[in-house]
Structure formats: C-alpha cells, structure tokens
Amino acid sequence: MATATLSSKYQLAIPKEIREKLKLSAGQQFTIIPKGHVIELVPIQLPQALRGSLKGANPEDYRDHKDRY
Template identity: 40%
Template sequence: MAVVTVSPKFQVVIPREIRGALRLEPGQKVQVLQYQNRVEFIPVQSRRKMRGFLQGIDTTISRDEDRV
C-alpha cells in the first residue's frame, strides 16, 4: 500500500506503480469521490474507449411479476 502526502495546496502525487497499472496519462481527467472515510479517484474514459465493455454480460435476471 502506497502512502502519499497532501501538500499545503491539497495536492497529491499518484505513485508511479499505480499510474502505470491504471495507464494514467498527464492531463487525463479523473473523478473524485468521497466514500465513507476515504477518497477514491476513478479515471474518466472516453465513450469510444468504453464501447463494447459490457459485451457478453448476462442480462437474464429474475424480476417481480409487477416489474415485467
């Protein structure tokens, strides 16, 4: 687990291993979420890059009779 320091301007540096694993590029946008007592960064993907990422997902689910 990597530990980073928050600068006086509230900036952090994402460690090299994490940048490499997530293939982050300089200038790339990330979403920032607060979840309970932590901060999460989620890389924003272009629509073109996201196309087809759900291909093959199982969409058969049981539904209540009033939800058909």
Template identity: 40%
Template sequence: MPAPIAELSPRHRIELPKELREELKWKPGQKLMLMRRHDGVFICPEVTFEQLRGIAKGANTEGCRDRNDRY
C-alpha cells in the first residue's frame, strides 16, 4: 500500500488523510508535536511529563555516566 499523501495549502495548512487519522485514532482538537528531523518533520501526539513519569522504572543503570565523570 502506498504512503498517504497530504498537500500543503496556500495558507500553509496540512490535512491528514482520513484513513491515517482513523488508524491512529487522532481526533479534532488533539494537540500534536512537530519535531524537525533532517529535511522533514516527525508528527506525534503531545506527551506530557505526567504521562512520562515512571516509564524508566526498573531500568538497568549499570555502566551509565554520572556527574563525577563530567568535565
């Protein structure tokens, strides 16, 4: 299946194709983050610090740098 295509309007707006919005379950008014990646843009739902809290719980930190090895 070919990748969905969107067009930049004269007012610099992009409408995401319906099948993509439905697949990702994105709703009108939902906040999206835009991150520049080389010569393109990565788009994803906004993530808050509260949603990120605890995602690394139990991670192995062995061999990680600490403040003592910085210049």
C-alpha cells in the first residue's frame, strides 16, 4: 500500500506508482470530497479529454418525452 506524509506546509505528494497507474500529470486538478475521516481526491477531467468517449453509443432505446407521465 502506498503512503504519503503531510508536510509542514500541509502538502501531500502522490507516490509515483499511483501517479503512473492513474496517468496523472503535474498541474492536475482534483475535487476534494471529505467523507467522515476519509478524504477522497477525484481528478478533474477536462472536456477535451472526454471527447469521443460516447462514440458508437446507440440512442435508439432512450426514453422520449412521450414516455413521461
């Protein structure tokens, strides 16, 4: 298990094995979500990085306005 130490300036360094596994880069921004005694860091994806992620999606079975009550 990878660990990190909080510095005197309240900074954390993400271990190399985690950075490589998640393909993080310098300057990457995160959303910080506190959950009780746990801190969750979620990388923010730029809209350009999501381009093409829905390629090939079939919109045939999507619910239409006429299906609503």
